[in-house]
Structures are given as C-alpha cells and as structure tokens.
Amino acid sequence: MRMIGKAGKAAAVAAIAALALTACGRTEPGTTGGGTGAAGFEQSSSIGVALPQKTSENWVLAEKLFNDGLSSAGFKPDVQFANGGVSEQQNQISAMITKGAKVIIVGAIDGAQLGTQLKQAKDSGATIIAYDRLLLNTENVDYYVAYDNFKVGELQGQALLDGMKAKKPAGPYNIELFAGSPDDANAKVFFDGAMSVLKPKIDDGTLKVASGQTSFEQAVTQGWKAENAQRRADTLLTGSYGTASLDGVLSPNDTLARAVLTSVKAAGKPLPVITGQDSEVESVKSILAGEQYSTINKDTRKLVEHAIVMVKDLQAGKTPEINDDKSYNNTVKTVPAYLLEPVIVTAANVKTAYVDDPVLGPITK
Numbered sequence: 366m367r368m369i370g371k372a373g374k375a376a377a378v379a380a381i382a383a384l385a386l387t388a389c390g391r392t393e394p395g396t397t398g399g400g401t402g403a404a405g406f407e408q409s410s411s412i413g414v415a416l417p418q419k420t421s422e423n424w425v426l427a428e429k430l431f432n433d434g435l436s437s438a439g440f441k442p443d444v445q446f447a448n449g450g451v452s453e454q455q456n457q458i459s460a461m462i463t464k465g466a467k468v469i470i471v472g473a474i475d476g477a478q479l480g481t482q483l484k485q486a487k488d489s490g491a492t493i494i495a496y497d498r499l500l501l502n503t504e505n506v507d508y509y510v511a512y513d514n515f516k517v518g519e520l521q522g523q524a525l526l527d528g529m530k531a532k533k534p535a536g537p538y539n540i541e542l543f544a545g546s547p548d549d550a551n552a553k554v555f556f557d558g559a560m561s562v563l564k565p566k567i568d569d570g571t572l573k574v575a576s577g578q579t580s581f582e583q584a585v586t587q588g589w590k591a592e593n594a595q596r597r598a599d600t601l602l603t604g605s606y607g608t609a610s611l612d613g614v615l616s617p618n619d620t621l622a623r624a625v626l627t628s629v630k631a632a633g634k635p636l637p638v639i640t641g642q643d644s645e646v647e648s649v650k651s652i653l654a655g656e657q658y659s660t661i662n663k664d665t666r667k668l669v670e671h672a673i674v675m676v677k678d679l680q681a682g683k684t685p686e687i688n689d690d691k692s693y694n695n696t697v698k699t700v701p702a703y704l705l706e707p708v709i710v711t712a713a714n715v716k717t718a719y720v721d722d723p724v725l726g727p728i729t730k
C-alpha cells in the first residue's frame with residue numbers, strides 16, 4: 366500500500382508537470398527511458414484494455430474500474446472482454462491498434478498466442494502493459510503489473526498446512542492438488558509457489574497425495590472452469606477416497622475451491638481444508654460459515670489503479686515506476702514489473718481484511 370501511495374504521488378506530480386508544460390504552450394512530448402518507444406501522447410488518446418474471459422469476479426470488477434479510472438483521467442478507454450476465446454482477443458487487440466491506442470493493457474487468455482498482434486501494436490508506437498498475467502515468448506511487452514503470483518502460491522501452500530494442523534495436530538494428511546488453466550501464465554507460477562512449501566512435506570511423508578497426481582500437468586483445470594474442477598474432484602474422490610479421509614485440497618482460486626467443495630458435499634464426505642484466491646463474495650461468505658479455509662486478497666482496485674498510474678506516466682513522457690526487474694522472464698526478456706503484495710485471508714482475519722472494501726466490508730462486519 367505504501368508503494369501505491371508513492372507511485373500515486375509520483376503520477377500526480379507528473380500530471381501537474383504535464384499541465385504546466387501545456388500551459389506554457391509547449392507541445393513537445395517528454396521522453397521516456399526503459400525502451401518503451403513511446404514519448405508522451407495526447408491526454409485524450411484511446412487506451413486499449415484487453416481482458417480475458419470472465420472466469421472470476423476480479424475480471425468483471427476490472428472492467429468497470431478501468432472504464433471509470435481511465436475516463437476520469439481524461440483518456441478514452443476501450444475495454445474489451447474476449448469471452449469467445451483467443452482469436453477474439455487477437456481481433457480485439459488488432460482493432461485497438463486501428464483505433465490508435467497509445468497504450469494497450471492486456472490480461473491475456475493465453476499469454477503465448479498474441480505475438481503477432483503485440484508486434485503490430487509496438488510497430489504502431491503503442492506501449493504494452495501485461496496486466497495480472499504475463500505475456501510470453503515476445504519482446505513486445507514493456508511492463509508487467511500484477512500481484513506477486515509466486516507469493517500467492519506460497520501463501521496458499523502455507524495456509525493449507527496451517528489449516529490442516531489446526532484441525533488435526535498430527536499428520537500424515539491426505540491432500541489433492543488443483544491448478545489453474547495451463548494457457549494462463551499465472552497458473553504454473555501459483556502452483557510452483559505452493560509446491561515450494563508443500564513438496565518438502567510430500568517428500569518427508571507428512572503429506573500424501575492419495576491419487577498420486579502431483580504434477581502441474583495432472584492438476585490443471587482447463588479454462589479455469591468450475592465444472593472441470595468438479596469433475597476431476599468427483600473422479601479423485603471415487604478413485605482414491607473410498608475409505609480414506611481427504612484432509613486438504615490446494616485450490617488455486619475461489620471459483621475452483623467452491624466447485625471442489627460441491628463435489629465433496631455430493632460425495633457425502635467431511636469437508637477438507639481448502640485454499641482459494643480472489644476474495645469472491647461467495648467464498649468470503651463460505652469462510653465466515655467455516656467451510657472454505659482461506660482466500661487471497663488481491664484488491665482489484667489497487668491493481669487497476671496502478672495500471673492507470675503507469676498510463677498516466679507514459680502520457681506525461683515519464684518512465685513508469687517498477688519495483689521488480691528480475692522475477693518475470695517471459696523466455697525472451699525479463700519484463701520490468703510492478704508487483705503488489707497479496708494478503709492471505711482466513712477466519713482469523715476475515716473480519717478486518719476488507720474494512721475499506723465497499724462490497725466485502727459490509728458482509729464481513
């Protein structure tokens with residue numbers, strides 16, 4: 366939060382500086398470093414925001430926040446969802462280029478499938494910001510703004526251990542592992558973060574994955590779809606939990622956590638300790654009701670706000686602030702990143718975690 370404050374102030378200073386230049390009648394754009402290729406642009410410019418499918422509430426929230434935030438900063442927002450899939454997202458980015466977008470913010474469905482469009486966007490002079498999900502295998506991405514995905518996974522892995530221990534002090538524990546969609550660059554990072562905590566415990570016998578499905582490839586949930594997680598949970602329960610108890614489940618997000626809980630309930634089994642992510646309304650209620658064990662607070666307002674701070678900096682001809690220049694290599698380059706801190710939420714802090722959230726605050730009071 367401290368970091369946002371600083372960046373916000375920097376942007377405000379930049380905006381004032383830009384106004385001062387205009388007032389003096391100077392139209393010369395400022396210069397940027399960081400190899401963005403952009404050098405300031407008209408404040409009324411079109412800013413493209415290419416969002417993926419509405420696979421979780423955070424994306425739906427982002428749409429309104431981008432529209433409102435960009436408009437009130439004087440830009441022309443062009444916010445699109447690609448519910449139809451990758452080719453729709455490719456077409457949307459092409460259309461943004463045609464409309465003259467100066468910055469294109471991309472939450473990719475498949476971060477490796479936009480190479481052609483990103484090259485065209487760069488050639489047109491636009492700056493590319495990867496939003497929440499990294500853009501892979503391309504040099505044509507300038508910045509990455511996201512919550513620290515590896516940290517999200519670490520927090521989930523630790524929460525799973527803590528939750529099981531609180532319920533049953535001595536192991537071993539039977540667990541199952543779920544991961545997100547393999548085309549989303551985040552999914553593997555979340556899984557790797559969680560496994561950095563869980564794998565040593567699997568190796569020393571504290572944790573037992575009864576199905577034997579411990580690899581990312583075995584754990585994935587295509588399209589982040591609830592029905593896919595539910596179906597896999599049904600199969601795992603039937604195949605490996607005839608008499609054994611399922612003590613814990615690593616779930617990468619809230620939508621999938623609720624799908625797994627639905628499956629466990631249908632099987633008539635006691636509910637396992639289960640992790641989540643996104644602070645979705647139904648999951649926060651589930652934590653309050655003692656069902657889902659944990660979620661992650663990745664306040665969408667802060668993420669969108671920071672993406673807009675970057676746009677404002679670029680508009681003013683300034684290099685956007687980054688706080689990480691080593692973690693996110695996309696196979697072609699290490700993308701300069703601004704990472705925000707995710708926060709774990711369990712029954713222990715659910716009543717205080719969302720005090721300033723207009724939707725979750727009242728629910729958790």
Ligand code: BGC
Binds near residue numbers: 419497551
């Ligand atoms: C986001 C998660 C979200 C998932 C499914 C990921 O890329 O980081 O917050 O749960 O997509 O929408």
